[in-house]
Amino acid sequence: MTDLAKASSSLFLRSIRGESCERPPVWIMRQAGRYLAEYNAVKAKHSFLEICRTPELAVEVSLQPIRFLDVDAAIIFSDILIPATALGIQVDFAPGPVVLNPIRSAADIQALKVEDVTQKTKFVAQAISSLRTELDKLPGAPKALVGFAGAPWTMASYLIEQKPFKHFERTQILAREHPQALHLLLDQLTTITEEYLLSQVEAGADAVQLFDTWAGLLSLEDYQQFALPYTQRIFATMKRRGVPTLLYINGCSSLLPAMIQSGASVLSIDWRVSLSEACERIPIEIGIQGNLDPTALYGTSEEVRTQTKQMLTAAQGRARYIANLGHGILQTTPRENALTFVKTVQDGWP
Amino acid sequence: MTDLAKASSSLFLRSIRGESCERPPVWIMRQAGRYLAEYNAVKAKHSFLEICRTPELAVEVSLQPIRFLDVDAAIIFSDILIPATALGIQVDFAPGPVVLNPIRSAADIQALKVEDVTQKTKFVAQAISSLRTELDKLPGAPKALVGFAGAPWTMASYLIEQKPFKHFERTQILAREHPQALHLLLDQLTTITEEYLLSQVEAGADAVQLFDTWAGLLSLEDYQQFALPYTQRIFATMKRRGVPTLLYINGCSSLLPAMIQSGASVLSIDWRVSLSEACERIPIEIGIQGNLDPTALYGTSEEVRTQTKQMLTAAQGRARYIANLGHGILQTTPRENALTFVKTVQDGWP
Numbered sequence: 001m002t003d004l005a006k007a008s009s010s011l012f013l014r015s016i017r018g019e020s021c022e023r024p025p026v027w028i029m030r031q032a033g034r035y036l037a038e039y040n041a042v043k044a045k046h047s048f049l050e051i052c053r054t055p056e057l058a059v060e061v062s063l064q065p066i067r068f069l070d071v072d073a074a075i076i077f078s079d080i081l082i083p084a085t086a087l088g089i090q091v092d093f094a095p096g097p098v099v100l101n102p103i104r105s106a107a108d109i110q111a112l113k114v115e116d117v118t119q120k121t122k123f124v125a126q127a128i129s130s131l132r133t134e135l136d137k138l139p140g141a142p143k144a145l146v147g148f149a150g151a152p153w154t155m156a157s158y159l160i161e162q163k164p165f166k167h168f169e170r171t172q173i174l175a176r177e178h179p180q181a182l183h184l185l186l187d188q189l190t191t192i193t194e195e196y197l198l199s200q201v202e203a204g205a206d207a208v209q210l211f212d213t214w215a216g217l218l219s220l221e222d223y224q225q226f227a228l229p230y231t232q233r234i235f236a237t238m239k240r241r242g243v244p245t246l247l248y249i250n251g252c253s254s255l256l257p258a259m260i261q262s263g264a265s266v267l268s269i270d271w272r273v274s275l276s277e278a279c280e281r282i283p284i285e286i287g288i289q290g291n292l293d294p295t296a297l298y299g300t301s302e303e304v305r306t307q308t309k310q311m312l313t314a315a316q317g318r319a320r321y322i323a324n325l326g327h328g329i330l331q332t333t334p335r336e337n338a339l340t341f342v343k344t345v346q347d348g349w350p
Numbered sequence: 351m352t353d354l355a356k357a358s359s360s361l362f363l364r365s366i367r368g369e370s371c372e373r374p375p376v377w378i379m380r381q382a383g384r385y386l387a388e389y390n391a392v393k394a395k396h397s398f399l400e401i402c403r404t405p406e407l408a409v410e411v412s413l414q415p416i417r418f419l420d421v422d423a424a425i426i427f428s429d430i431l432i433p434a435t436a437l438g439i440q441v442d443f444a445p446g447p448v449v450l451n452p453i454r455s456a457a458d459i460q461a462l463k464v465e466d467v468t469q470k471t472k473f474v475a476q477a478i479s480s481l482r483t484e485l486d487k488l489p490g491a492p493k494a495l496v497g498f499a500g501a502p503w504t505m506a507s508y509l510i511e512q513k514p515f516k517h518f519e520r521t522q523i524l525a526r527e528h529p530q531a532l533h534l535l536l537d538q539l540t541t542i543t544e545e546y547l548l549s550q551v552e553a554g555a556d557a558v559q560l561f562d563t564w565a566g567l568l569s570l571e572d573y574q575q576f577a578l579p580y581t582q583r584i585f586a587t588m589k590r591r592g593v594p595t596l597l598y599i600n601g602c603s604s605l606l607p608a609m610i611q612s613g614a615s616v617l618s619i620d621w622r623v624s625l626s627e628a629c630e631r632i633p634i635e636i637g638i639q640g641n642l643d644p645t646a647l648y649g650t651s652e653e654v655r656t657q658t659k660q661m662l663t664a665a666q667g668r669a670r671y672i673a674n675l676g677h678g679i680l681q682t683t684p685r686e687n688a689l690t691f692v693k694t695v696q697d698g699w700p
Binding site: 169172173175176177216217218219220222251253254271272273274293294295296298299303330332 | 522523525526527566567568569570572601604621622623624643644645646648649653680682
């Protein structure tokens with residue numbers, strides 16, 4: 001089997017295509033991270049940004065959860081603010097993302113220029129290329145490789161707010177006070193994101209996930225005005241290249257009607273959406289990913305098994321279903337519970 | 351007209367009772383606050399806690415938005431963490447709430463004792479009593495007086511997390527690891543809240559609102575297990591005393607089915623719930639309050655008027671409808687826009 005044929009036969013991609021699968025594919029958002037001692041060992045020697053910017057390190061930490069959990073998909077270790085450097089934005093992690101030169105006015109936005117996206121993010125493409133090689137060397141069932149980016153609204157929220165606050169009000173206020181300027185920023189972020197994701201696909205990503213983590217703070221009308229059109233543009237570009245796409249929004253229950261219109265191959269939902277209701281509301285041609293509450297991994301292993309099975313039961317044997325959490329795994333999660341979650345899915349439909 | 355008859359004929363209470371009203375009543379959550387220069391003048395001389403603990407100051411700042419906005423209801427100026435002192439919890443504001451001795455373990459919860467709720471919060475009852483007198487002296491249509499408390503889940507979240515984080519994961523983790531201990535804490539908070547709210551009613555509050563601000567982070571199942579039973583107990587106690595109740599949850603769209611079961615007279619919804627959909631889903635015997643996005647008050651006055659009218663149109667002339675924002679007013683809100691919001695409602699149904 002060629003490498004391409006091997007990747008394309010991964011359970012993850014087969015599920016997205018709606019092919020009949022023996023069980024749902026499973027992976028965990030933020031699966032490379034601080035709940036793993038082996039990640040902390042790398043982190044003790046290198047800063048977060050160093051790991052992101054050094055392909056060997058990014059590949060190593062991306063492979064750790066594959067080795068430990070044997071999940072069906074790897075996701076490249078990186079951060080959604082990395083491509084913002086192509087707008088001249090300086091980002092630090094302390095440990096959460098901090099923007100050193102946040103956007104404060106319409107004039108700040110006018111002054112931005114998109115420059116050398118592929119060049120400025122080339123370490124990500126390099127890491128993906130190496131990760132692809134490493135994944136293909138692994139024995140056993142083929143693993144999918146997921147690339148990712150932040151959706152324009154969420155990217156804008158970080159650039160405007162400097163660091164994540166409780167609510168991202170400043171961005172919504174800018175939307176009221178200077179809607180044209182915000183649209184210009186979102187447009188530029190869309191351009192960057194398209195080029196950035198295509199470079200990831202060129203390097204070997206099988207699918208791309210767009211994280212619109214903070215869009216759940218928007219009303220449906222505001223989402224339709226300030227987030228959906230940009231997400232649609234990115235997904236249309238990916239679709240023309242035949243790249244499967246996933247859309248994640250935290251707190252998305254009121255936004256499902258718009259998410260269905262986004263053009264995403266798969267909608268990744270959080271734990272506050274009823275999975276069985278989502279299965280009814282989302283057309284069968286669109287996949288669903290999720291949605292166990294990350295705090296459910298703090299119970300006994302028996303409780304983790306029970307809750308995981310309840311999730312699978314709610315997914316009703318849907319062909320296009322990918323098991324995952326409803327948000328990133330929390331850093332203090334007991335690692336054995338993460339393993340129990342994955343193994344319970346791998347045991348097949350209840 | 352006696353004072354009691356005067357208050358009971360307020361537009362706010364008539365609307366809750368479902369009586370035909372010439373227009374919807376209107377007030378604004380957090381209407382006494384930093385967007386008002388007159389509030390900042392008081393705040394320059396006194397700390398937040400001093401204002402809460404000194405009846406004359408609490409009454410003064412509670413009256414400021416009545417004078418400026420002429421809203422139909424006053425809410426006593428206070429903080430949801432005030433009654434936690436009856437559990438021996440020490441709270442400071444810097445400026446957000448900070449718990450000095452946060453709950454860290456099941457043993458911490460076992461050690462708590464409910465003591466002297468009415469005594470320890472008597473300055474709140476005193477303020478309500480004076481505010482009642484002041485409101486009744488005002489010329490014009492009678493004003494309702496709203497008392498309030500934090501719902502047990504949200505109170506517990508603050509006590510466990512020390513200060514408000516992005517997500518209140520610790521409380522949910524405690525729910526998984528030590529559910530019995532958390533239930534004990536929630537039970538004690540319920541007892542405190544009942545006594546605290548009754549003392550407010552005795553002092554002259556016409557209705558009470560329970561703020562379960564953080565319950566929107568819970569799945570429907572977790573809400574039903576850890577929040578709903580306690581909220582129901584409080585509302586049942588209020589109902590036996592004939593006190594109208596309002597329930598506010600931020601990000602409540604997935605929780606509506608449970609909120610309907612809470613026993614609240616009025617459900618206060620946020621801007622991410624479609625108001626027209628809420629009008630269809632919530633039985634007509636239950637009132638609806640809300641739900642303009644607080645950031646909508648940053649547009650031009652024309653936009654504020656348009657958005658307020660759209661909200662009123664969505665409320666479909668419902669008898670039991672109270673106009674409000676979907677969350678507390680933001681501290682940088684242009685005060686003229688707050689006034690435009692109120693005046694647009696006072697102009698009547700569009």
